[in-house]
Amino acid sequence: MKPHKIKRIALSAAAICLAAATAVSAETKLILGEAGPNRGARAAALQHFVDEVTARTDGEVVIDVQWGGALFKANAAVGSIADGVADLGTIISVYFPQEMVGYGIADLPVVNADAWVGMRATDDLMRSSDTIQANLANQNLVYLGTFTTSAVNIGCKDVAIRTVDDINGLKIRGVGAYGDTFRDFGANMVPMSIYDAYQGLDTGLLDCSQGYSYAVGALKQEEVMTSYTLLNWGQVGALGVFMNKDVYDGLDPAIQAAMADAGVAMADKLGELITADNAAAVEKMLMAGVEVIELSTAERDKLVVQGAQYVDAWVERASGVGIDGSALLAEYETLLAKYAEERDTQGYPWTR
Structure with missing residues (x-):
């Protein structure tokens, strides 16, 4: 093979490697811990959230879900997410009555039997309450989206x-x-x-x-x-997705907004699925x-x-x-x- 062809091939290989490295560096991979199995309406809604985040960020953010308590059990979720065992994950408020007291409002026995209405009201409250957000921030947590078990x-x-x-x-x-x-x-x-x-x-x-x-x-x-x-x-509606605040704060504001929108869409998807179920x-x-x-x-x-x-x-x-x-x-x-x-x-x- 002639020397100039060898050089051209080497340069092309280098360009491919550089392009691949740039693509990898542009992709943000997040780890999500979920104590439950990958089946049922809530799991489908969580997967919808994951897919929506990727779609709304044009593939820039990819979330790897670790199902079935592979990273942490439900009763260890708050500390595990806050400490970075996972970048984000599901928290069930009943296991953390003190830490999640603000979120626990969604578990109260008030007249609230409609799954979608309950989720959207809870979601709105969690996003609009500065007091709840500050309380979560003190625990190195950020709220992203909510689920419900539906009517008791x-x-x-x-x-x-x-x-x-x-x-x-x-x-x-x-x-x-x-x-x-x-x-x-x-x-x-x-x-x-x-x-x-x-x-x-x-x-x-x-x-x-x-x-x-x-x-x-x-x-x-x-x-x-x-x-x-x-x-x-x-x-019982105080269970949802929360994120490590340090990781969240490191994201571009446009990505933060995309994750918030995906969280709202998650409630709508679970509302559809669980109402039918x-x-x-x-x-x-x-x-x-x-x-x-x-x-x-x-x-x-x-x-x-x-x-x-x-x-x-x-x-x-x-x-x-x-x-x-x-x-x-x-x-x-x-x-x-x-x-x-x-x-x-x-x-x-x-x-x-």
Whole structure:
């Protein structure tokens, strides 16, 4: 081979290597820790967030999701993200009642049964509250987007809850302020995970289990239930994606904005998926012969009134970390009304 051809080939190879190095350096790869498995509506919504970030940054940001607690378990998420074990990840507020007290507002037993309305109100609050953002910043965290488990309901075997008086004496699996309210109405609370509730109902260890429609369907609990009461009460919505603030602050503002937009889109996607899954699960229950009961507004309001003490307790807890809980609660209720009106006048985003 002639010397000038060898030189030209060498220069071309160098140019290719330089171009590749430039492309690699332009790409930002982030690691996301998720304690749950890569299946179900929430996982699909999280993947939607990941894909949206890449699309909205024209491929500049790529997120590698480590599923199933590969990097950290759910009860270690706050410290792991803040310390940089992952660049970002999912935090479930109930594991961190003090650190995530502001976010915990989405778990309160207020009238808030619509998954999309609840998520968008929570998302709006988390982005607009300077106090919450400052509290998170002190923990080296930044909020990016929210999920929900959707409306809290209750399924039973060989009994039915048609009024709050029917709760008295029942063996119930319940969690959070919702479970505490069931206890106030005379329930005998049984500590058990939702994943063990099938066996609990089947063997008689439980009369009823607090849960969510799509979870009943996913866990096939309709096979051991005879009744399912739609409470039209509230939901557990304080779980979402947060980012290490040091890493976030190092990103270009345009990328930060793209991640925020992807976070809003994530709530819309989960709203679409979980609304469909809940409807399908209720239909599955009906086909299995389960009696589906809708609690009356008057009976539901008794739950709300009784649960108000747990809302008050949250306000006091928030005040303990410098957050005006009363003001935040009023803002949250205003946002719930705002997005409920948007739903009623414009429909859900995926139906427009």
